[in-house]
Amino acid sequence: xxxxxxxxxxxxxxxxxxxxxxxxxxxxxxxxxxxxxxxxxxxxxxxxxxxxxxxxxxxxxxxxxxxxxxxxxxxxxxxxxxxxxxxxxxxxxxxxxxxxxxxxxxxxxxxxxxxxxxxxxxxxxxxxxxxxxxxxxxxxxxxxxxxxxxxxxxxxxxxxxxxxxxxxxxxxxxxxxxxxxxxxxxxxxxxxxxxxxxxxxxxxxxxxxxxxxxxxxxxxxxxxxxxxxxxxxxxxxxxxxxxxxxxxxxxxxxxxxxxx
Ligand SMILES: [Mg+2]
Numbered sequence: 001x002x003x004x005x006x007x008x009x010x011x012x013x014x015x016x017x018x019x020x021x022x023x024x025x026x027x028x029x030x031x032x033x034x035x036x037x038x039x040x041x042x043x044x045x046x047x048x049x050x051x052x053x054x055x056x057x058x059x060x061x062x063x064x065x066x067x068x069x070x071x072x073x074x075x076x077x078x079x080x081x082x083x084x085x086x087x088x089x090x091x092x093x094x095x096x097x098x099x100x101x102x103x104x105x106x107x108x109x110x111x112x113x114x115x116x117x118x119x120x121x122x123x124x125x126x127x128x129x130x131x132x133x134x135x136x137x138x139x140x141x142x143x144x145x146x147x148x149x150x151x152x153x154x155x156x157x158x159x160x161x162x163x164x165x166x167x168x169x170x171x172x173x174x175x176x177x178x179x180x181x182x183x184x185x186x187x188x189x190x191x192x193x194x195x196x197x198x199x200x201x202x203x204x205x206x207x208x209x210x211x212x213x214x215x216x217x218x219x220x221x222x223x224x225x226x227x228x229x230x231x232x233x234x235x236x237x238x239x240x241x242x243x244x245x246x247x248x249x250x251x252x253x254x255x256x257x258x259x260x
Contacts, residue, residue, distance in 0.1 A: 014181055015141050016112040021189050023246050025106060026179055026203065028195035029124050029144070031119040032213060033235075034142060036093045037197070038127065039074065039119055042085055047077030060198040061217050066170035067198055071118060075163045082147060082155040085124050095131040098235035104175035105133065105239060107139060109246060116143035116175040120163060120197035145173050175203035183207070190252060192239055204229075209245070209252040211238050219259065 016024045028245035030078075031037035044050040056070035073089050078085065080174035087140045117124055119146045144162040166173035180190055183206055193203050201221055204210060210229040214220040222229040232238050244250045 013133040016114050016182065017189075019093055019110050019112065019116075021110045022111055023111045023190040023241065023242070024114060024182060025111050025190060026114045026193045026207060028115055028192065028193075028198070028200050028203075029115050029142075029163065030119050030195075031216070032194050033096055033099050033115070034093050034127065035133070036094050037098060038089045039071070041089060042078045042080075043074040046080045046085065046088070047074060052077075054085075057198050057217060060201075061221060065106075066167065067118065068170050068172040068222050071199075079159040080156060081181055081214055082122070082161045085158075086123060089123060090130050093127055093131075096235045098239060100132055102235040102239040102242075103136060105123060105243065109243075111242070111246065113140050115140055115142040115144070116173070116178055116193075116203060117142065118171070119171050120145050120147045122147055142180050143173070143175075145246070149179075169202070171199075171202040173202075175200065179206040181201060192245075193241060194232070207243075209255055209257060211241075214260070228253075228258075230255055230257050231260050 023172050027033060030039055040053060043053045044051070053074055056074060059065045060067050060070050103113060115124065121142065124142055124144055125137060143166070145166050147155055147161050148164040149155050150162050155161035167177065179191065179193070182191055182228055191207040192211065193207040194211040195203065195218050196216040198217055200218050204222060204225070204227050205220065210222065210227060211232045212222055214230045214231040214233050219229070219231060229240065239257050244257060245252055
């Protein structure tokens with residue numbers, strides 16, 4: 001693996017098991033914890049625009065090209081210095097209105113939250129610190145892609161930065177890599193995943209219960225691939241179901257009701 005930002009590595013320690021939790025909540029970041037996808041926002045407003053971006057997403061969803069290629073092309077179309085990208089995103093990207101409440105509940109109830117993102121680490125950290133608070137971010141494991149300077153440039157120069165992928169997979173960041181060691185444990189916590197789009201396809205089949213954002217691409221994928229899931233509109237829906245499962249009121253099977 002070229003990059004292992006925050007991943008468990010090969011030493012056998014799985015970070016989310018440290019507190020011996022009953023459940024682990026894996027989640028996408030862009031468009032799931034946030035209302036707007038920061039990479040889509042940059043592409044639509046600073047890069048080649050919404051039409052080409054949507055065509056790229058569609059091609060990935062229907063297996064015509066890889067997420068990695070499509071995403072590289074999206075990011076290459078953004079020439080804006082990185083610090084200006086972050087400043088623009090801080091003004092335009094908002095948090096799911098019920099995420100902070102859910103996150104507080106997970107901390108009180110020993111349910112580790114692991115962010116698995118196709119986005120770039122500095123942007124995710126800046127947005128989370130701004131939206132949820134610096135202290136909260138320290139309690140989240142974030143596994144994502146990263147950013148690097150182009151040869152002879154700084155990331156804050158015009159056309160100065162490039163996306164640095166997490167691993168060598170066609171996904172750029174294969175989210176199943178982080179989940180599988182937990183799924184393979186003989187006795188293990190309940191595993192949840194929440195996501196919204198094409199960056200989540202690598203994670204979709206790995207957990208016990210998948211939350212897919214209503215009306216988004218991940219729902220289409222789950223239906224086509226027969227992956228059990230339940231839709232959510234915002235984190236209040238997720239909060240209720242996760243709490244009910246953790247408290248033993250319903251099973252993950254009962255919760256996987258598809259489109260609601
Ligand atoms: Mg997303």
